[in-house]
Structure formats: C-alpha cells, structure tokens
Amino acid sequence: MATDGTADIVVVGGGMVGLASAIALKDRGLDVVLCDPGEARARTSYGNAGVVSRGSILPMSSPALWGKLPAYLRNADCGLRLHYAHLPRIIPYTAHFLAAARASRWRRAAAALLPLTTAAYPAHERLAARAGTGDRLQRTGWIKAYRTEAAFAAAALEREILASHGVAFEILDTAALRALEPALVRPYARGMLLTETGSVREPGRLIEACEALFDALGGRRLRSHVARLAPEAGGWRIDHDSGTVQARQVVLAAGAASGAIARTLGYRFAVAAERGYHRHYALHPDSPPLTRPVLDTGAGSILSPMGDHRVRVLSGVELNARRAAPDHTQIEAASREAAGTLRLGGPLDNAPWLGSRPSTPDGMPVIGRAPRHTGLLFAFGHGHIGLSTGPITGEIVADLATGRTPAVPVAAFAPERLLRWPRLL
Template sequence: MSADAIVLGAGIIGVSTAVHLAKRGKSVVLVDRRGPGEETSYGNAGLIQREGVVPYGFPQQIGMILRYALNNRIDAHYHLSAVPSVAKFLAKYWRNSNVSRHQVIAKAYAPLIEHSISEHDALIREADCEHLIKKDGWTEAFRTQAKQDAEVREAERLKREYDLNFKVLDARQLAEKEPHLSNDFVGGLTWVEPWSVLDPHALTMAYVKLLERLGGRFVRGDATTLVRTGAGWRVTTDEGTIEAKDVVIALGPWSDTVTAPLGYRFLVGVKRGYHMHYGTRDNKVLNGWTMDAERGYFLAPMNQGIRLTTGAEFALRDAPKTPVQLERAEAVARTIFPLGERLDREPWMGARPCTPDMMPIIGKAPRHDGLWFAFGHSHHGLTLGPVTGRLIAEAICGEKPFMDASAYRPERFAI
C-alpha cells in the first residue's frame, strides 16, 4: 500500500493528527499494535482541561519532598529500584519546576491549552458525539480552610493572567452541588470552563469513525519496523507494508522505540497512573467530576461507573503493576462517598509520557525529511489531542500555523 502519510500511534494524539490530515485531503493510514485508544488514552480523568495552563511541577519545598520520600501518599508513589534510571529526568524536572522557570514555561504552554476546547469542539461536532460531553467544569473539594484559601489565591492569579473563570463554594454550596459527599469538606472551587468526557475511549473511537468517513484507515502494525525508503518511509502492518512520504510519531511513552534507532535521544520520563470503576450504594449520585484536593485523587462519574483515578507513579515504563495508590485512594474515597462494588476485573494502568520541561514535543524532526514528532503530553494528552493534530497537519501541508508552536519544537533538546 501507499499513502500520503502514516501516523504511528492510535491514541488521542495520533487519531486527532490523522483526522486533521484527512480533512486536508491527505490519504492517511493510522497504525498501532493495539486497537485505537486502548493505551494511555483509555484511562484518564476524562477532562479537557481549559484551566490547565500551569503544567504539573515537581515540589520545591524541602518539607514536601521529604513527605513524598516516605512513599506512602496517594498523589505520588515511586519504585525505589527505578530511581537510578529516572534520576536524570527527575533532576531536570525539579530544576524546571522552580518558581521563575515554571512561570516562563506556563506562559509558553498556555496557548496550547487556550485552544483545547475550541479544537475539540470542532471535531466533536464533526464526529457527532456531543452525547459524550458535559460542559459544567470540575470541582476541587477542600478539607481545610488553609488549603482552600491557598487554592483560591492561585485561582485569582490565573484569572488575572490567563482570564480563567471559577466559582468559590462554601460548605453549604458544595453540599448542594454534591449532596452525597460526606461533611469532611469545608468548601470547594469549581473551574467552570473545562469539559468532561463521559467515556474517553468512546470519544477516541468517534474520532476514528470520523477519520474513516474522511477516507483514512486504521491497521494494526509494528511501529518499530519503520525504515527510510528512497521516497519516504515504510512500515510493516498486518495488511502488508505501507509506504508514505510523511510519517508522524505519536507513540506516547513508546516513542523512543522508533526515535532512538533513528538517532534521536529525548529525555522523556513516565508517570504511570491507575483507575478503577465502582458502582454506588443506596442509589447515591455523584453529579460532577470531583477532586479530594488534600488527598490527591479524582472521582469521575463516567458511563462505566464512578472512575477513581490516582496521581503519578514514578517507575520504569514496562514494570509490573503496583496499584498501591489505588488501594490507598479507595480506602479514603469510601469514607467520603458511598462507593459500591468494583466493576473492573483488575485495576487499569497507563503510562503518561513526560518531558523535563513539562511541554510536549511537536514538530518536524531536525535531521530527517518527512519525519514528524507529536508526543510527550504528560497529563494533558486528552486535552491537547486536536490542538496537536491540527498543528502537525498544518506543518505537513505547508499551511500557516494557527498558533505559534516554536516553544514545543524538538530542537529545544540536545538531540
């Protein structure tokens, strides 16, 4: 087979990229070893985070770092055996998270986030999947007044600098919003602009169907078989070899399996995460996406049940599951909401690809024609899928980009 473009990786980033290429008249083949959206794009909190202009940084306070070192928290966990392997990434991540550098990064990162809702909205309408979307934001619930006051101050800063909107809730207003939460909380803060997704996998599949209506194809194949040809690139799939002038690497945490053999060395770390779905007891209802702010876990009322998601686990990408954070989170969550039985056979685990400067890698490969990178989106893969896809498609097609993407170029790393 031949095509104009091959997209390697059928998560939300790769699928969105393939859709945008097909919208521009390109013949596109989307390739993955598994079905679309079955890796990291499957298991997330289901938020299109319009408020997420400040990337998740590494703690700077010594006291907080020491508390994390005890390795008994919900929001972060690490494998001691993995520390030597991830130390270089963590050191650079920590340096980039200092206050002054973090603010500079947020300014560069914010334009991507700014377009997250509008770019998803365009694809959602074309894919006819509005039924998967809720547009009522998400809520942080606070156990202490000190925590609420600190987060409100930060929200006020973000409103001044980035025009983000929020509502502060006292205990009564939070109880009206979520009447079946316990009374452990003194109040909350609702970010009103983000959208939530009732089934992230179904959203990805809706975009795949849109791709197929536009003439694109999905096939299973092995991205590591990618080789250069005289005219471009070739990859082997279950349906034979495919050749194309352009190829996009959108393999998330597995991107190095293709970029490294081509001579590119990106320092990309992995934050693993877990989720489990639950029923509810006594017909109780969770109305909206809710974060237990001090404990660091999410409860999200999705189509499959209430999804409980954990924070970050620092481990080797392919190490066996260790869902200790999920066990800790479930024990706490059951004290604040009447969760019922587990609905999944076992905890789900995914791996988020993270760069040390917390921004994705988007753009043309410096040393190869027709090779494009679109990975490293950390916690915001779902949020930034359509934005990234449009930027890559515009670059491949020689169009003027709808926003400046120079801050995310691969050349910012020593490669």
C-alpha cells in the first residue's frame, strides 16, 4: 500500500467541524493532514440553513415529543419522517432519545450547550475574517414563527429556559412580524425573534474559503475516504482509498460517517444519521427580500435567504439509512408550504439536495478524548448546530490535542455518555 508519509495529526472529515479543527491545529504549529473525499455537496455543512445562534441550546428531544408521538409514528407530522425498516438499526439511539425527552434533561442540556453556543458567533467572526468571508456573516437574528396562538403557547417552556439563561428574544404579533419581514405573506399569529443570532449566506462558500485558508497555512489534504484507523506504537495508521498515512494523533470529525468508523475500533455510539433536504427558489421579482432565516414551526421547515433574491427551503428530519434512495416527500411538502409563505418563483435546482446530520439523542455533540485509545479525539454529533459551533469546536479540539484546557467546558460532551445502554428511569 502506498504511503503518504507522516504527520503530527490527521483530521478525518472536511465539513465545518473538521476544517475548523484542521485550521486551529495548524495555528498551533502542528503538521496537519486533512482526509476527506472532497465531495462538497455531500457535506452537511453545505446544506445548512446557516443559522449561528446563541439560543441553539434546546435539543430535538423535547418534552413536547410525547404529545406529538402519535402523529410522528403515523408519519403525519411534516417535521419527522420515519422509515420503519431502518428503526431496528438505531434502537440504542431511539432509547436514548426517548429517555432525554424530559424537562429535567432538556434543562440540563441547555445549561451544557450555552457556553458552546455563546462562543459560536465570535469564533465564526474570527474564522470568517481570516477566510475573507466576513461579508457572508450577518447578525440579523432569526425568527421562529407560529401559525396559531395555541402553537405559541405550547412553546412556553422553551421561552422560559431561554430567558433563564439570558438568551435575548423579542415576541412579535402578526403586524410586527409582517413589518419586520414584509416578504412573509402568511399571517402568522406570533413570532419569536432571537436577536443574538447571525446567519451565513451560502454556507458552501464558507467551506470553500476555509479549505483555501487551510491550504494557505501549509496544510495537506487527501481527497480520499478513510477505510480504517489502526493504533500502532507511537501513534496511528490511517488507511484510506489510495494509501496510508501515519500520525501521532487522529481527530475523528467525519459527521454522520463517524459512528461507522468508530465501530471499527470497538466504539458503538448511540448515534443516528438525520437526513434532511433542501431546494432553492427565486423570490418573485416584486417580492421584498427575505432578510433572515425563518423557522415555520407549523411546517417543520426553515426558509433561509441565500442572496441574489434566492431562498433555501429546508425540510424536517428523516430517519433512514444514510445511503438509502432519496425520499422527497418532506421537501415537496415543505416547498408547498413555502409557496404559501413567500412569493416564490420556480425551483432553481434540478433535484433537491440531500445530506445527513450526525445526530446524538441528547442533542449534544461528542467532543473529547477516546476512553480506550491514546491519541484519538472525537469531534462529531453536532446535529443541527454543526455549522454554527464548528469554528469554536475546532478551537476546543486544538486545545485538547496540545494539552491545554479548553476555554469552553466540555465534560458534558464526553464520549463515554453515549457508549452505554441508556437508563430509561
């Protein structure tokens, strides 16, 4: 097998988390190899809504799950689509997820995530300035829109937890929401504007700029799939499609593929791939622009501005095998709903985009050292906040790899918590 030589550290995965880690490690003076197949459109970071919010502290495993469970099980709620043939493969994940859907666990996760999300926007600013993409990052806030007063009232616990942690937001009535976002033609009953929020226009362009920055710093990239991580004396051997590279340390930041790679080393994480879709539409020429991302809670989808009078429509969550054929049911439903919310033209894509989020059942990422292998670091499982918290995660990874104490506490993100069968009581 051909060899690509040696390195101080290999980062497996070239999404936002992997790239930010590789750049931060280069900043610490390490010889870094980034291993990723280079399929830009396949990365979850590419298809993100672009939201970077201090308020992203509430996991999907909400206490409200129990009231929605009958609709979820019938695939009658557009926010979630289940493929039952896949469910036996994610039993540990499902058990953990149900166990986490309690108010006490929700509050605990929010407290753990707050330091990470608080540091997220400043870290994005630092990285964007270096990558020359500062103009793509704007502190516009983002909106959660409610179609009925009942839906708004049902989210009272969310607002209470946000307020208890000092996360700023404003409540908008129908008129105030229309005045703030005149592009919205649907008469929502209420809106919540999270003001401590920015958004990244065209996240894929940010990823490309970070790749260029890593190259300029002298980093090495291998456009290849990693087949195996093998511990050996003094470090690691990383086998990939076309050869092998040896390093003292490895960072596993391969998103939804991380669980499968970790299993080759005996780590069986309770994680799942949350599949999601998006499609781009042009706004009608006479429509005002959409200026900030909007979560339509009634449709279970997000509308996000992408510049040039374009909007990205993003679907809810699909639980299915990563490599399964696309199922456009959700994105088609989201697009129909979006047509009643914005004045849309025709789709700008030949087919909807599909990607897989690396999801943990408690909604918190896996960041930390492997419990059974020296020199192996995990940095994956960020779910819906991978783009948002990727830059600060990269700084944390660099701290851990160089023996420093991270500025953000990471004990709650320890890998060990997802390696044990969940206690349901």
